[in-house]
Amino acid sequence: MADSRVIVDDGDAGLVLTVLPGVGYTAEGPVLARPAEALRAAGWTVRTVVWDGRPDFDVARRVYAEVLRDGVAAAPAATQLVLAKSLGTLALPVAVELGLPGAWLTPLLTADRAPEVRDAAAGLGTSGVPGLLVGGTADGLWDGGLAAASGARVLEVDGGDHSLEVDDDPERTARALDDVTAAVGDLARVARGL
Template identity: 55%
Template sequence: MTAFELWVDDGDHDRVATILPGQGYTAQGPLLHYAATVLRDAGWTIRTLVWDGECRGRSEAREVYGHVVRDGVTSLPGSRHLVVGKSLGTLAMPVAARMGVPGVWLTPLISEHGTLDVREATLGLGVHQVPALLVGGTADALWDTHVAKASGVRVLEVEGANHSMEVRGDWRRSLEVLDQVTAAVADLVAEVEARET
């Protein structure tokens, strides 16, 4: 198994967010950077997974991400938890949903080209009645509009956005999309904070 580190940015230990990057899309990528900034500005403790080398694929990522989510919840059981996963990071969705952990799922792997367990977990999000946000673009082959809308949770779908949530050939629109996504993350964080622990 490829080694990884968890970088912790201490904030309120009663509110803990776990940031799970994609493959080739680190926590410094704009979607994850600004999601973490929203949480940091709100005073949350941030746990960021950083791969020490190259993740070898979906099965390894599924195991690591599931472990990191479970470990975060069990080590701080009285805390409020939230997961922010980008692409491969959404492999943690089945574990998070079963544990009742809210999530921001950026470009989840929910199409026929994605993964069956994430697709099924997406369809079950509304059943778990846990706050969640699904973010995807119509130009992303791993996004499925029908699955997202059938989930019963918040969905932000952007016309023409690709797997990086950018609109090719239109940097101004890409910046607008980043602003939309960040605002949607802030709305979900506010919902999670308003709920009783």
């Protein structure tokens, strides 16, 4: 069984970003690392889940729910934001339940083992919780139609794979990374009420 820990980079205690990585895509991957670094530089406290081993869906669901609930309990008055990639998007229903805005990168919209993610994403726009859905058209786990109909803000990377990289096109991949970082920054401003 995979174990996890939360690493905290202290910043403003009133601004808390929680980073939930995927199975094979750690928080050091660029689409998580770059937006997290931008918010860290803007003063946010950054809480990052790190896995020792490869978690399965059930373990990830439990751990990510606990991490979000613990974060709210530890700083109930703080502005909180979730930045999640792939397996990390298993936390989307809990985030909505807790009223936490989130950037959901390459969410598991077509995964048979994650129907709750699909359902929560589909209703994100009407939940009252600010959200951003980000996916690539070359990612088999992305459902652009569902995302577009969700009412949430959507960033779709044409030709982007599950890492939001565009095959054989480093310039488009770099632009996609810039776009993701900017969109997460915009969501952080919305979360703060700015």
